[in-house]
Amino acid sequence: MNQAGVSPGSPPIRVLLADDESLVRSGFKVLLDLEDDITVVGEATNGAEAVERARALRPDVVLMDIRMPKVDGIQAAGEIARTPGLQQTRVLILTTYETDEYVFDALQAGASGFLLKDAGPAELLHAVRVIAAGDALLAPRITRRLIAQVTATRRAAQAGHDRLAVLTQREREVLALVGQGLSNDEIGARLFLSPATARTHVSRAMGKLGARDRAQLVVIAYQTGLVSP
Structure with a gap:
């Protein structure tokens, strides 16, 4: 980070x-x-x-x-x-x-x-x-290891794909990279976007998913299966 x-x-x-x-x-x-x-x-x-x-x-x-x-x-x-x-x-x-x-x-x-x-x-x-x-x-x-351990037992009960339906394909891609722990600069480099554009996508994903901050986006990425343990 x-x-x-x-x-x-x-x-x-x-x-x-x-x-x-x-x-x-x-x-x-x-x-x-x-x-x-x-x-x-x-x-x-x-x-x-x-x-x-x-x-x-x-x-x-x-x-x-x-x-x-x-x-x-x-x-x-x-x-x-x-x-x-x-x-x-x-x-x-x-x-x-x-x-x-x-x-x-x-x-x-x-x-x-x-x-x-x-x-x-x-x-x-x-x-x-x-x-x-x-x-x-x-x-x-412990980030990915701990969250993966806890969410693995809960994922079956989550309507993951339905929850992500509000996101555009680009926002899903950004969410997946947030879940992997990438910063806005790193996300931008991976997707050939400017850091500002990456931040905008992150903010939109937060708003659509009702996430308070990036930490909750990480949880959602694991919880919905967008990021694998």
């Missing part, structure tokens, strides 16, 4: 940390606050508090643990996605490999992506910047 960030002079990316472990929150806060273009505006110890604080603070990114008391990260992501005025707030789910198989549900609920909890500092900072820029980020180490 392309490197993402903010332009010089832009306001810093405002991040809300949601994790029930204080040491984890403290570590993330120290790391994020060291960056000139990122600032931590609040913390939450459970999903219910995360929703409440998101509504009050309107952060750009919520860094959300998937497993928390009272309300878990999945439910919290869904509530944030449904809250009027928080359309621009992106939820980045933190997960642990092989134990958190509910990542798929989090993406459907409205999360913009997920990242392994043991990701390195550079990977975490990159993820926050990519999410804040309006793109989706699914941890490269």
